[in-house]
Amino acid sequence: MSKLSLRALNRATLVRQWLVERQGFTALEAIEHLVGMQAQVPLSPYVGLWSRLVDFDPSELAGLLEDRRAVRGSMMRATIHLMSSRDFLAIRPLVQPCMDREIYQNQTYGRKRLEGLDMPAVLAAGASLMASSPQTAVQLRDALGPLWPDREPPSLAHAVRCLLPTIQVPPRGVWGKGGNPAMSTADLWLGSPVDPSPSIDAVVLRYLAAFGPASVADAQAWSGLTRLNEVFDRLDLRTYLDASSGRTLYDLPTIELPDEDLPVPTRFLPEYDNLLLSHADRNRWIDDAERQRLLLQETLSRGSALYDGRAAALWKLVRQGKKSAILEVEPVTKLPRSALDALEAEGNQLLTFAAGGAVTTEVRLIG
Numbered sequence: 214m215s216k217l218s219l220r221a222l223n224r225a226t227l228v229r230q231w232l233v234e235r236q237g238f239t240a241l242e243a244i245e246h247l248v249g250m251q252a253q254v255p256l257s258p259y260v261g262l263w264s265r266l267v268d269f270d271p272s273e274l275a276g277l278l279e280d281r282r283a284v285r286g287s288m289m290r291a292t293i294h295l296m297s298s299r300d301f302l303a304i305r306p307l308v309q310p311c312m313d314r315e316i317y318q319n320q321t322y323g324r325k326r327l328e329g330l331d332m333p334a335v336l337a338a339g340a341s342l343m344a345s346s347p348q349t350a351v352q353l354r355d356a357l358g359p360l361w362p363d364r365e366p367p368s369l370a371h372a373v374r375c376l377l378p379t380i381q382v383p384p385r386g387v388w389g390k391g392g393n394p395a396m397s398t399a400d401l402w403l404g405s406p407v408d409p410s411p412s413i414d415a416v417v418l419r420y421l422a423a424f425g426p427a428s429v430a431d432a433q434a435w436s437g438l439t440r441l442n443e444v445f446d447r448l449d450l451r452t453y454l455d456a457s458s459g460r461t462l463y464d465l466p467t468i469e470l471p472d473e474d475l476p477v478p479t480r481f482l483p484e485y486d487n488l489l490l491s492h493a494d495r496n497r498w499i500d501d502a503e504r505q506r507l508l509l510q511e512t513l514s515r516g517s518a519l520y521d522g523r524a525a526a527l528w529k530l531v532r533q534g535k536k537s538a539i540l541e542v543e544p545v546t547k548l549p550r551s552a553l554d555a556l557e558a559e560g561n562q563l564l565t566f567a568a569g570g571a572v573t574t575e576v577r578l579i580g
Contacts, residue, residue: 216456221473222426222497223522225464228471229423230488231265232480232519238266240273244283245297248419249304250487252285252295255386257483260516263566264480271388278383281403286380290437291315292485293381302399303408304416305378311437312375319371326368332376335361339373340398347382347395350374378407417444418465424491426453426464435491458494477522479555481563484516489524499524499545518542518559520552528560530567538568543579553578 217225227233231243240262244250250258263269277283277297284301288294291311296304317327335357342348342356350370357373358366373379378399384390400406420432429441445463453462464470482488489498498519518526526544533539540560544553560576568574 214452214454214461216454217426217462217470218456218473219497220522221470222455222462224473224475224477225426225470226424226488226497227477227519227522228475229425229468232488233471233475233477235265235267240266240269241277241282241297244277244295245300247423247487248416249288249294249296249300251292251485251490252386253293254484255285255391256388257485257516258295258386259388260481260483260563260567261486263563264482269566275387275389278387284380284402285386286378286399287312287375289435290490291375295386298403301378301380301407302403302405303411305399306407306409306411307413307416308437310439314437315375316372326365327372330361330364332372335369335372336377339370340377340401343379343397343401347397349393349395351393353396413438413441413444414448417441417448420491421450421463421465422468424487425468426462426470427492428455428460428462428494430460430493431491434493435487455494457496460494477519479552479559480519481528481559482517482519484514486517489517498522515543518556520548520555525552526556528563530564532568532571535570536572538564538571538574540564540568540574540576541579542576 236243238246243262243266250261252258259271259274262274274283281298283295283297285293285295286301286305288296288301288305289308289311338357338360339353342353353370353373354366357369361369374396379396380399380402381394382397382402384392385394417432420435421427424431424435429445432441433439449466450463451466453464455462489495515527515529517524518528520526525546525548526542528540528542531539531541540563542556542560557576557578564574564576
């Protein structure tokens with residue numbers, strides 16, 4: 214069994230994430246190749262696609278959402294993801310165990326708060342409300358609360374959001390627009406129920422195509438599912454050995470790995486980009502000690518920048534009205550001058566994309 218260093222894993226995943234060379238595919242093709250994109254920050258997928266595609270235009274993704282060819286809804290790890298509509302219908306049933314845990318093990322909304330509740334009746338009431346029009350969480354609380362006065366309205370609304378295949382409808386997530394997150398369901402918004410016979414095998418293969426080589430634990434971290442060992446066991450996969458941890462890694466037998474010394478460009482990733490969240494062992498991107506040193510709240514509110522394939526800095530776009538935009542870039546480790554120059558150069562390109570209407574722009578290196 215061949216051994217793979219962290220650098221080899223880093224390069225292999227960067228190539229299949231389209232972060233070594235921008236690709237000429239459509240936004241819809243990219244979203245499906247990546248098996249969805251993290252999207253609880255509504256506009257973050259636009260930056261993720263800009264970093265991966267040639268001449269990406271935000272109006273392309275906005276059009277996909279408005280035409281209902283793509284949607285934002287609760288998916289892997291019970292978090293909001295941007296998916297193609299057909300992937301949402303195909304994959305959403307598979308991640309239902311994540312949604313169940315989010316409800317019944319949630320200390321804020323679930324556990325004893327839902328004991329003895331007629332959940333089918335709650336979900337039917339929520340679906341009926343959304344059939345009249347998309348509903349915000351506040352609207353669901355206000356409508357469901359009086360029907361179950363002995364229960365906490367936020368718990369009722371949260372149950373509807375997670376246990377039904379809900380979608381956040383536009384204008385939420387549309388470039389240049391905004392609005393409170395209002396929900397509908399897959400059958401109402403897309404005119405189709407979720408797939409009654411989804412294939413977890415197909416999803417695991419697609420995960421490896423976008424994030425591999427990876428371990429079973431990695432796939433479980435990405436999906437939020439458990440007991441995937443049996444899925445890996447029945448698939449025809451190539452195996453490697455992680456040289457740093459001794460774990461068994463799996464990959465598609467048709468994919469050849471790039472040279473581990475492959476030069477890679479500096480890239481900016483949005484908040485919560487799945488590249489950095491989709492492995493149980495994230496050492497291919499950032500050392501554990503370095504990651505644990507960072508304040509969680511600070512990292513969640515900013516995007517990440519890759520230098521030489523590693524998470525080297527955090528960034529945040531600060532607007533001062535419509536006239537000025539500053540890209541604050543803070544290295545998380547000591548970097549050479551060449552790295553800072555590369556971050557500044559790519560940062561200026563990001564400003565052109567994300568703040569093109571500003572009269573003045575600046576990349577400001579902090580620290």
